[in-house]
Amino acid sequence: xxxxxxxINNLKVNxxxxxxxxGLDLEIxxxxxxxxxxxxxxxxxTLGHALMGNPRYEVTxxxxxxxxxxxxxxxxTDRAKAxxxxxxxxxxxxxxxxxxxxxxxAMEQRGGKKIRLWDYRKALKKQMALLNMDExxxxxxxxxxxxxxxxxxxxxxxxxxxxxKFAILDETDSGLDxxxxxxxxxxxEEFQKNGEGALLIITHSTRIxxxxxxxxxxxxxxxKIVESGDASLVDQINEEGFEKYLTQN
Amino acid sequence: xKEKTYVEDVNRTVYDVxxxxxxxxxxxxxxxxxxxxxxxxxxxxNDPEWMKEFRLKSLDIYNEMAMxxxxxEIEGLKMDDIVTYVRPKTKMxxxxxxxxxxxxxxFERLGIPQAEREALAGVGAQYDSELVYHNVKEEVAAMGxxxxxxxxAMHGPYEEMIRDHFMKLVPPTDHxxxxxxxxxxxxxxxxxxxxxxxxxxxxxSYFRLNAPGAGQFEHTLIIVDEGADLHFIEGCxxxxxxxxxxHAGCVELxxxxxxxxxxxxxxxxSKNMYNLNTxxxxxxxxxxxxxxxxxxxxxxxxxxxxxxxxxxxxxxxxTGITFAGETQNLDTGMKxxxxxxxxxxxxxxKSISKSGGISTFRSAVVxxxxxxxxxxxxxxxxxxxxxxxxxxxxxxxxxxxxxxDVGHEAKIGKISDEAVFYxxxxxxxxxxxxAMIVSGFADNVSKELPLEYAVEMNNLIRLExxxxxx
Numbered sequence: 166x167x168x169x170x171x172x173i174n175n176l177k178v179n180x181x182x183x184x185x186x187x188g189l190d191l192e193i194x195x196x197x198x199x200x201x202x203x204x205x206x207x208x209x210x211t212l213g214h215a216l217m218g219n220p221r222y223e224v225t226x227x228x229x230x231x232x233x234x235x236x237x238x239x240x241x242t243d244r245a246k247a248x249x250x251x252x253x254x255x256x257x258x259x260x261x262x263x264x265x266x267x268x269x270x271a272m273e274q275r276g277g278k279k280i281r282l283w284d285y286r287k288a289l290k291k292q293m294a295l296l297n298m299d300e301x302x303x304x305x306x307x308x309x310x311x312x313x314x315x316x317x318x319x320x321x322x323x324x325x326x327x328x329x330k331f332a333i334l335d336e337t338d339s340g341l342d343x344x345x346x347x348x349x350x351x352x353x354e355e356f357q358k359n360g361e362g363a364l365l366i367i368t369h370s371t372r373i374x375x376x377x378x379x380x381x382x383x384x385x386x387x388x389k390i391v392e393s394g395d396a397s398l399v400d401q402i403n404e405e406g407f408e409k410y411l412t413q414n
Numbered sequence: 415x416k417e418k419t420y421v422e423d424v425n426r427t428v429y430d431v432x433x434x435x436x437x438x439x440x441x442x443x444x445x446x447x448x449x450x451x452x453x454x455x456x457x458x459x460n461d462p463e464w465m466k467e468f469r470l471k472s473l474d475i476y477n478e479m480a481m482x483x484x485x486x487e488i489e490g491l492k493m494d495d496i497v498t499y500v501r502p503k504t505k506m507x508x509x510x511x512x513x514x515x516x517x518x519x520x521f522e523r524l525g526i527p528q529a530e531r532e533a534l535a536g537v538g539a540q541y542d543s544e545l546v547y548h549n550v551k552e553e554v555a556a557m558g559x560x561x562x563x564x565x566x567a568m569h570g571p572y573e574e575m576i577r578d579h580f581m582k583l584v585p586p587t588d589h590x591x592x593x594x595x596x597x598x599x600x601x602x603x604x605x606x607x608x609x610x611x612x613x614x615x616x617x618x619s620y621f622r623l624n625a626p627g628a629g630q631f632e633h634t635l636i637i638v639d640e641g642a643d644l645h646f647i648e649g650c651x652x653x654x655x656x657x658x659x660x661h662a663g664c665v666e667l668x669x670x671x672x673x674x675x676x677x678x679x680x681x682x683x684s685k686n687m688y689n690l691n692t693x694x695x696x697x698x699x700x701x702x703x704x705x706x707x708x709x710x711x712x713x714x715x716x717x718x719x720x721x722x723x724x725x726x727x728x729x730x731x732x733t734g735i736t737f738a739g740e741t742q743n744l745d746t747g748m749k750x751x752x753x754x755x756x757x758x759x760x761x762x763x764k765s766i767s768k769s770g771g772i773s774t775f776r777s778a779v780v781x782x783x784x785x786x787x788x789x790x791x792x793x794x795x796x797x798x799x800x801x802x803x804x805x806x807x808x809x810x811x812x813x814x815x816x817x818x819d820v821g822h823e824a825k826i827g828k829i830s831d832e833a834v835f836y837x838x839x840x841x842x843x844x845x846x847x848x849a850m851i852v853s854g855f856a857d858n859v860s861k862e863l864p865l866e867y868a869v870e871m872n873n874l875i876r877l878e879x880x881x882x883x884x
Contacts, residue, residue, distance in 0.1 A: 171863065219835050241838035256837040261854025271840035306854070367488070 166181070170195045170232060170329055175207070177226035178208070178215045185211045187388040193331070198357060198364040198378060200399060202371075203385035204407045209259065212254045213333040216365075217229060217251040218244050244276050248330030252320040252337050264319060264343045265289060265303040270328045292325045296352050314345040315384065321352035325359075332356065333365045338373035348374045353377060371385065371403050386410045416515075449473060452597050457834070459565055459600065465575060472586040472596025479590040482690075486743040486772070491660060491688045554613060558605040561617055564633055567604040568585060576604065576875040579635060582693045583666045583722075591662040591690045591716075595631050599664065602632035604644060607669070611641040618647035632663045636677070640670040640698075645868065646681040659687045661712075667695035668702050671725065676704040678863060680871055681713035684739055690716045699725030699754065706862045707734040708747050710874050718776060720749040723788075725759040732758040735871075736844045737857040738771030738803070739878055747776035747808075756787040763794040763858055767803035774806040779824075783814040790818075797855050799848070849879035 171193040178186040184209045185297060193199055203209050204259055216220045216229065218241040229236040236244060244399070259267070269285050286303075293300060296318045308316050317337055334353065338346050350373050366373065382398035383390045387389055391410050392398070452473050456466040481488075554561065560572060568576055586596035601617050619634070638644050648665075661683060669675045675695070683689050689712040695703045705719050721730040730750055738744040750759045765773040779790045796805035807824040829851055837847035854877050855862070860868040 216840050217835075220831065221835075238846070242841060242843050243519060245839055245841035253836060253839075257830070257833045257834060259837065259854055260853065261857040262850050267837075269841070271842055272845075274843065275841040306857075327840065 168229060173216075173227070174230075175227035176212075176224065176229065177212050179193075179223040179225050180211060180221065184225070185222075185388050186215070189260060189385075189388070189390060189398070189404055191300060191383065191390065193363050193365065195330075195363055196361050198366065199381045200379050200382045200396075201365060201367045201385055202281045202369060202399070203401055204406075204411065205369065207385045209369070210335050210389045211384055213251055213335040214364070216244075216333055217241060217249060224344055242274075245271075245329075248352050248389065250324060250327060250329035250332040252317075252332065252334045254336040254339060256320055258310070258317045259305075259307050260306045262307055263304050264307050264322075265309045268323055271323070271327060284378060288318065289322075289326065292352075292355075293327075296322055297348050298322065307328075313340045314342065317341060317345065317349055321356075323347050323354055325352060328356075328359060329362060331363045331365070333367065334373075335367045336369070337366075338368055338370060343372075347376075349373065350376050371399055373400055384410055427768070434726050438687045443748075447473065447476070447597070447774040449699070454633075455598055455600065460569070462568055462573065467570065468586075469580070469597050469599075472581075472593050472855050475586045476597055478588060479587075479593055482589050482591065482716070484776075485745045486714050486774075488688055488690075490713070506516060511790075517817055518845075524658045553670050554615075554617070557610060557611050558608040559613055559825055560604065562604055564602050564604045564635060572604070572606060575606065575637065577637065579637060579666065579668060580633075581664070581666070583668075583696055584664050585727070586694050588692065592664065592692055595633070595664045595692070597683070599631045599633045601630075601636050601859035602663070605634075605636040605644065605672075607636075607638045607642040607644045610641045611639075611642040613645070616645040630661045630663065634663070634665040634667075636674040636675065637668045638667070638670055641672045642670065643674045645676040645678065646866065647864065648677070657805045659684070661687055661689045663689060663882065665691070665693035667693075668704065669695060669697040669701040669728075671698045672700040673698070674702040674704070677708065677719075678706040678867065680708040680710065680863075680874070681712070681717075682710040682713075682868060683712055683715075684875060685711060685739075686848075687712040688714050690714075693719040694722070694729075696722045696724055697728040697730065700727045701725060702729045703731070705730075705732040705748070705861065707732070707746075708743055708859060708863075708871055708874075709734070709736040710878070711742075712744065713742060715744040715746060717745070718747045718778075720751070721759070723750065723752045723754055723785075725757075725861045726754040728754050729757065732759070732761040732763070733859050733862045734761075735856050736763075736765040736773050736775070737875065737878055738765070738767045738773040740769035740771060743772045743774075745774045745775070745776060747778075749778040749780075750782045750790065751782065752785045752788045752790065754788075755785060758787055758789040759791075761790075761792040763792075763856060764798045764859060765794070765805055766797040766852060767796070767805050767853065770802040772804045772805075772806075774808060775824075776808045777811070779820060780808040781813040781815055781818045781820065785815050786817045788815070789820070790807065790816045791821045791823075793857075794822045795827065797852065798826065798828050801854075852879055 169192065173189060173268060174192040176186055176189040177184060189212065201209050211222055215224055224237055237248065237349060250267060268325065269280060273280055289303060293303065297320050302315065306321055311319060320337065337349055341349065352365060379396040379399060382394050382396060384392040449470060452469050456469050496505055531842050557773055564695055578829060581596055584592050586593040605617060607613060636646055640663065667675055667677060681689065697703045703721050707719060708715060709715055723730055732748050736744050736746045752759060761777065763775055765775055767773045775794045777792050779792060781790065798805050805826055809822050811820055811822060813820055827846060833851055834844060834847045838844055856875060861870050863871060
């Protein structure tokens with residue numbers, strides 16, 4: 166059997182004893198960009214958190230295989246070290262550690278070795294410029310007092326700096342104005358260009374996708390993927406919405 | 415996989431350093447307290463007559479007084495077992511190289527020589543009950559600043575000043591341990607900053623307990639005269655022993671008209687210590703008292719720095735953090751009495767409890783009848799790291815004037831699982847993630863500390879959280 170990149174098989178997930186995902190299958194190959202769409206409450210974020218290992222999301226069945234490892238056996242830290250990244254819909258504010266020190270700390274934990282401050286600050290500065298982030302944010306406490314837009318940029322900055330093998334973007338475009346969506350989208354594009362990283366973009370709008378290359382689109386309704394297709398499915402949903410899937414169920 | 419992991423038990427070996435003491439090197443009195451012992455101490459210290467009488471009077475009060483009625487149980491403390499007076503047979507010295515080797519090692523572990531090198535103005539480090547190392551930088555002395563041990567100062571030109579101030583703010587009748595302190599006090603610092611003098615660099619004293627069963631009763635007396643400015647730092651650490659240890663120190667701070675005193679301390683006693691410390695400040699017109707207080711370690715602590723804002727427009731600020739781990743019951747807080755007009759007090763307290771630790775924040779604000787236009791705001795937040803731990807807030811507010819603005823705010827929370835998950839999702843191990851969150855919680859205190867102490871405090875938090883210093 167050939168080793169796959171990411172394979173989700175019949176995944177069932179409970180949140181507070183209520184089953185949200187009812188047996189989800191999904192396979193992603195290196196470098197692919199998948200879009201997961203669906204109405205509110207369909208279980209999109211649940212999938213993201215279950216992949217990352219949030220203890221609030223209890224996996225009751227199925228399997229997740231990532232680059233030959235059984236992901237369900239790994240804790241959150243080890244999943245991150247294995248190359249998984251989740252961009253949060255609501256990034257948390259953590260006082261006491263600056264954005265810059267936090268990212269550096271995370272990079273050192275993942276790489277297992279110290280990073281030269283000079284090189285690090287140079288790389289950080291470059292990515293912040295790409296995201297139109299004021300440099301002063303680097304030395305502010307992690308997400309503390311950041312606006313909604315700056316928090317999302319902070320997530321994408323972490324994405325670019327940590328350069329994971331597989332990133333889940335959970336509603337990264339929600340609550341952002343047009344300019345901020347464009348900036349964030351530019352950051353994601355940069356991640357795609359960087360190389361091998363695969364993406365799962367969770368969204369219920371399509372604004373973030375306009376300038377991004379998309380390989381596959383999936384529609385999630387009531388805890389199951391009801392349709393999969395290529396990028397053109399995005400346009401179709403844009404026009405028709407999710408109505409026809411809802412009536413099917 | 416879903417099982418919740420708890421933070422490992424604390425590894426205190428870095429701090430619990432025990433030195434081998436040999437009996438012949440040290441002088442001890444018999445256990446238990448009698449007038450004979452007190453007289454012996456007094457003679458040994460070459461007290462002036464008035465001090466000897468003061469000690470004996472305090473002993474009488476001690477014997478008559480009931481145990482303090484507040485705070486956690488201190489049944490484990492057996493007063494008769496405590497050797498009240500242990501001192502190394504070394505003379506005070508102002509030169510590091512003359513300090514005996516074993517004592518030096520203990521200090522080196524605690525970073526004293528480094529701190530010294532890092533431009534601290536003077537070091538009076540107390541080893542057991544006696545000052546063994548003492549050094550005031552020339553430029554500070556040249557400004558007229560007196561920084562010495564209390565014993566020798568009593569025989570010099572400052573005898574009268576000491577007599578006028580010693581245990582006047584904290585009289586032996588205050589409570590049983592104040593009386594005990596009055597009878598057997600030993601060692602500590604005397605600082606006098608003359609009018610108008612600003613001491614640019616902090617003065618610091620570092621002392622620790624190091625003999626089994628030995629109590630420590632050091633006395634700190636600081637007088638900051640009109641318009642003067644001083645930052646004084648006290649830090650403590652003690653090695654661990656099996657039998658109960660007692661610390662009943664006393665700190666008296668006099669802040670003159672328009673003067674400022676910042677008094678910072680990190681207390682990190684070993685976890686068998688009973689830390690029953692009394693600290694009090696009196697502030698004259700336009701003066702400013704700033705407390706920065708970190709309480710780690712000890713088995714039981716009673717610690718409530720009190721400030722009397724006597725003069726009009728005087729100000730008090732208190733920033734404190736308490737960390738109570740396994741087997742610890744830390745009863746900390748503060749008291750302020752605002753007598754002058756337009757006085758103000760601001761209190762910001764944080765407490766952390768973990769592994770069954772209990773932390774209680776006890777505050778009292780008294781606004782007197784003449785304190786028109788005075789303000790007070792007290793804010794305390796507690797962080798509980800697990801279900802076994804406990805955190806309480808006991809506020810008391812008494813206002814005797816119509817025109818005052820008093821506020822109290824208390825928050826109790828637990829460490830956020832979502833925040834831990836967020837940090838872990840970037841590759842940070844769980845314990846580090848929790849330590850980061852706790853450090854962040856303590857951030858407002860560490861920001862108030864000089865850099866090296868802030869680093870030490872963060873290391874202490876890491877040590878408590880993760881079990882190692884990274």
